[in-house]
Amino acid sequence: MSEDEELPDLGGGSTRSSNSTAVSGGGGDHNYVSPSPDQVLENVLENVLCFLTSRRDRNAASLVCKSWYRAEALTRSELFIGNCYSVSPRRVTNRFRLVKAIAIKGKPRFSDFSLLPPDWGAHFGPWLSAMSRSYRALEKLYLKRMSVTDDDLSFAAQSFPILKELVMVCCEGFGTGGLAIVASGCREIRVLELMDSDVGDDEADWISCFPDNVTCLESFVFDCVEAPINFEALERLVARSPSLKKLRLNCYISIGQLYRLMIRAPQLTHLGTGSFSPLEIVAQGEQELNYFSAFAACKSLICLSGFREIIPDYLSAIYPVCGNLTSLNLSYANINAEQLKPVICLCHKLQTFWVLDSVSDEGLQAVSAACKDLRELRVFPVQALEDAEGPVSEVGLLAISEGCRKLQSILYFCQRMTNAAVVAMSKNCLDLVVFRLCIMGRHRPDHITGEPMDEGFGAIVKNCKKLTRLAVSGLLTDRAFSYIGQYGKLLRTLSVAFAGNTDLGLKYLLEGCPKLQKLEIRDSPFGDSALFAGLHHYYNMRFLWMSSCKVTRQGCEEIARQLPGLVVEVITRDREENETSEYVDTLYMYRSLDGPRADAPRLMVRPSLMICGKHCTSTECRFSIARSLDFTLSVWVPCISR
């Protein structure tokens, strides 16, 4: 940030300047008074900055000089906090005054796979406190992997009276009681979306808590709420929500109940179908409902999901909407290829498709034949085990690559794969931005040639020039990483597991990928010397995660010493007396403007604190060590004065 108070080159310091013609557009008129620098700034603010919506553009503008920094800070209305610990809430509310929309992300992604202790952190509370004072006009709140309590939800409902959108993805810590408070307290709510979140069942009838009058609900998503709901109340809610376009039901809604909702809301564009199976009890004399006609009446439907407990016979009900669908999520529907084919062959406009591997390679071949416009494919495993029979393989991947040339994003779980198929995809699908292949058996080579999967992934990074996100798997040597370092120039996110031979692997990455932001590595033999190879780059990254690698305590301390702007969190699992390990279990480090956090989980805080192998009582050295029953979490800040 420049210390320069004045705008460079525009208007100088005194009244007249020929440079002012750049702003006023003319120079010949001697009655013309050129605007002062402040006036120019105001013009800029009004006419230019308000059009800057991209946060990257705004970040760039804020770096021009202090005046632009201030102007930008006063006018930025949408905030994105990629790591809730990278900056304190107070620092944010001090800088940005006019925020209407905020997105906050908390835990690192590997917490989804039980690799972080519960209560690790990412509490919404401190953010809420700061925002409740400064952002009372908040309209949109988006939280991902944050820990949110019922009290938080209650306080948020009180603090943000005009809140219009609340979206929580992969969050936990609250229950249906908290949802009840949101429903009754947030009177302006248009969008209420809960996705992949762990919501406790407090047996609260939260659906009944929405206000009785006509609502402005446009999107209501609660498919992850594992608790029964009051169906009659939901039916009345849908009936009095004329703007409702997106509705995603949970698995407690039967297909009969779905029918009743659909006939009340034929204007829906996005529908999550709930269980998609009938209740046990059917009233005497009642025919099976005409589900087909219910779907036929929903002429605007473009996105279907749900099918949580599908009875495959009912799948034919969706035929009427297939031709319009751009997104279909069957990833909880355990159906086979024969059951998929009649549906998928109608979905010629499909762009996003999520499915279970139960459809097998044959099902994927049908997808490849029908969905020429496919952009995103995710194939999830029915059995998430290393030794299961894998119904999908390189055959399915190859078919997709040949039929779906516009593919941009793929997530593919399988038990066996070949380099040839991956290479073929790299050549057929040149628009790939996201390539995530998970060969579920650790260290598994190309199952036909027995070779490592180096060449396949190498081809992906080499040929797919738009690639920004990559996840690798299978047997991989350092060579794979040399390819990634050599060709992955746009790579921002990389996931590595059970791969590589030596420190060289990680070195190739850290030295070769200038755009790397998020690097998550588990169970790979990378150690301290590889870690040091990234010193030049860590301030540019959002985070580095390394678990079950070969990084030592000393290595972590050294990083912390050399890079005071990083927070280095280390988790060491407690071991038995005779068990020793020189390596830390988990290293999670990230840049932060505000030093280590004060809310590390603690059951017992040790009074004497250790750093660098000796007791340290220096006031310059801030750190905390928390011990629980199974782990020790240590946070380092180096012993230097600030």
Add this chain to the structure above:
Amino acid sequence: MEKGVAYDNDMNLKATELRLGLPGTDESQKECSSFVKSNKRSSEEMDSSCNEEECAPAPKALVVGWPPVRSYRKNVLQQQQKKSDSDVSGMYVKVSMDGAPYLRKIDIKVYKNYPDLLIALENMFKCSMGVYSEREGYNGSEYAPTYEDKDGDWMLVGDVPWDMFVTSCKRLRIMKGSEAKGLGCQ
């Protein structure tokens, strides 16, 4: 190698409950040995520091968080699996009783034999159906269970061997005893 602790909120060690008795258990042992071999090869060629922890393959069920599927999804699919395992060729049939306002649906595959089924029906509809006899059907009982078979014929429950019944039954109807007389098998 990896003997990590699974950090689940309710401390459930579901990871260790994964069944290893799936087809392919032998493959897993083959996997272990090939894993060890490839490691040894790499240690010779690459001179990597392969310590003992790494070379010994961990029992596969204990690797935390692998494969990387969110526990929510795993749980949903496991529950579906349990349900469908129990009715892997499940036969849901409608059951009506004369005079009762609601139909029930039951899965006859859940029952092992006729007595099981009859007891269940008696409990469900709070009626008594007595015992089947070849000669006299359910004579003397207030109610008698009947079923419609694949050919559309109405038969008395018990007329055919259990296995045949299970595959041919399309729906059940608990009739008044007096009406069922005509269905007795000769």
